[in-house]
Amino acid sequence: MIKVGIVGGTGYTGVELLRLLAGHPDVEIEAITSRSEAGLAVDELYPNLRGHYPGLAFSEPDPERLAACDAVFFATPHGVAHALAGELLERGTRVIDLSADFRLKDAEEWARWYGQPHGAPALLEAAVYGLPEVNRDAIRQARLIAVPGCYPTAVQLGLLPLLEQRLIDPDHVIADCKSGVTGAGRGAKVGSLLAEASESMKAYGASGHRHLPEIRQGLGQAAGQPVGLTFVPHLTPMIRGIHATLYGRLTNDPGDLQALFEQRFADEPAVDVMPAGSHPETRSVKGTDICRLAVHRPGDGDTVVVLAVIDNLVKGASGQAIQNLNLMFGFDEMAGLQAPALMP
Numbered sequence: 529m530i531k532v533g534i535v536g537g538t539g540y541t542g543v544e545l546l547r548l549l550a551g552h553p554d555v556e557i558e559a560i561t562s563r564s565e566a567g568l569a570v571d572e573l574y575p576n577l578r579g580h581y582p583g584l585a586f587s588e589p590d591p592e593r594l595a596a597c598d599a600v601f602f603a604t605p606h607g608v609a610h611a612l613a614g615e616l617l618e619r620g621t622r623v624i625d626l627s628a629d630f631r632l633k634d635a636e637e638w639a640r641w642y643g644q645p646h647g648a649p650a651l652l653e654a655a656v657y658g659l660p661e662v663n664r665d666a667i668r669q670a671r672l673i674a675v676p677g678c679y680p681t682a683v684q685l686g687l688l689p690l691l692e693q694r695l696i697d698p699d700h701v702i703a704d705c706k707s708g709v710t711g712a713g714r715g716a717k718v719g720s721l722l723a724e725a726s727e728s729m730k731a732y733g734a735s736g737h738r739h740l741p742e743i744r745q746g747l748g749q750a751a752g753q754p755v756g757l758t759f760v761p762h763l764t765p766m767i768r769g770i771h772a773t774l775y776g777r778l779t780n781d782p783g784d785l786q787a788l789f790e791q792r793f794a795d796e797p798a799v800d801v802m803p804a805g806s807h808p809e810t811r812s813v814k815g816t817d818i819c820r821l822a823v824h825r826p827g828d829g830d831t832v833v834v835l836a837v838i839d840n841l842v843k844g845a846s847g848q849a850i851q852n853l854n855l856m857f858g859f860d861e862m863a864g865l866q867a868p869a870l871m872p
């Protein structure tokens with residue numbers, strides 16, 4: 529049994545960690561922080577957790593208490609893990625950061641996209657990008673994990689087989705993505721109000737979203753060269769879910785694309801390649817750590833279309849964070865992550 533802390537326990541990814549870890553056989557929660565709700569019982573704010581964490585209450589972030597944990601998750605806005613991760617790592621606590629703080633390898637690029645200096649550039653070399661389908665061995669040895677963003681998870685998983693095999697033009701890749709409103713977090717914002725977000729759909733960040741450099745970094749590693757990506761995210765009126773429609777121009781005879789995808793992910797517990805001709809639905813992954821993929825080649829032409837769906841709060845955040853924890857501590861990779869999706 530290991531002791532785990534969560535910084536940022538009242539947010540959507542923080543409470544999702546709690547929901548998933550309630551079914552984990554090897555983890556107990558030592559500390560869960562909130563500055564605004566310190567002292568409040570966790571199940572008073574989240575009644576779905578009643579009976580799972582008796583006596584557990586939110587507390588102020590306390591470095592002493594966090595350092596007593598084997599691992600600490602940061603489910604906080606960017607910049608928070610920069611300030612605390614170094615001290616925890618020095619004291620032997622492993623850190624799994626769900627924010628963007630350690631995802632980009634270039635501190636200056638990070639500063640440009642996030643509008644503030646990088647707060648812990650010395651830690652970047654040790655940080656491992658926590659996409660198990662690419663970095664499983666490094667994750668096992670890691671002490672600091674940068675959990676990939678939600679859009680970057682769906683886009684990279686969908687494009688990896690094509691770029692690794694050099695089958696598409698790397699200069700012209702398109703990712704047309706849709707997200708549910710929980711992607712914006714639990715904080716009150718006008719754009720997330722029911723009357724603003726329901727019965728409507730809109731693009732945002734079309735000329736440059738913060739996930740763009742992260743996706744380019746990962747795709748570039750897969751392709752072995754820079755990738756020219758057009759990435760357009762959209763807000764859709766659903767609570768959870770990401771749907772990525774990915775387009776690439778074939779440059780070589782791809783052979784059997786379905787077989788390529790099935791082989792690439794044959795041993796991946798969190799990726800499901802659907803049968804040929806499928807159109808995966810976001811609801812088929814709701815609450816799960818699974819990415820469902822389908823590959824199409826319309827009219828046998830030179831464009832390949834990949835459809836990828838994930839739950840932004842699970843494979844796109846907290847579930848993937850737990851997958852990383854499991855690898856770091858030698859547990860079953862999918863411990864706590866086995867329940868099937870909620871349908872309908």
Ligand SMILES: NC(=O)c1ccc[n+]([C@@H]2O[C@H](COP(=O)([O-])OP(=O)(O)OC[C@H]3O[C@@H](n4cnc5c(N)ncnc54)[C@H](OP(=O)(O)O)[C@@H]3O)[C@@H](O)[C@H]2O)c1
Binds near residue numbers: 537
């Ligand atoms: N939502 C998603 O789908 C998603 C997916 C992938 C990654 N992420 C990333 O995961 C992180 C958390 O996202 P979220 O959606 O769960 O956010 P959220 O709902 O806005 O929650 C943020 C949490 O952080 C705490 N917090 C805020 N400022 C803090 C500070 N300075 N020090 C300590 N705690 C602080 C808040 O509690 P108090 O203010 O009470 O302390 C709250 O519990 C973000 O970096 C986000 O980009 C989110």
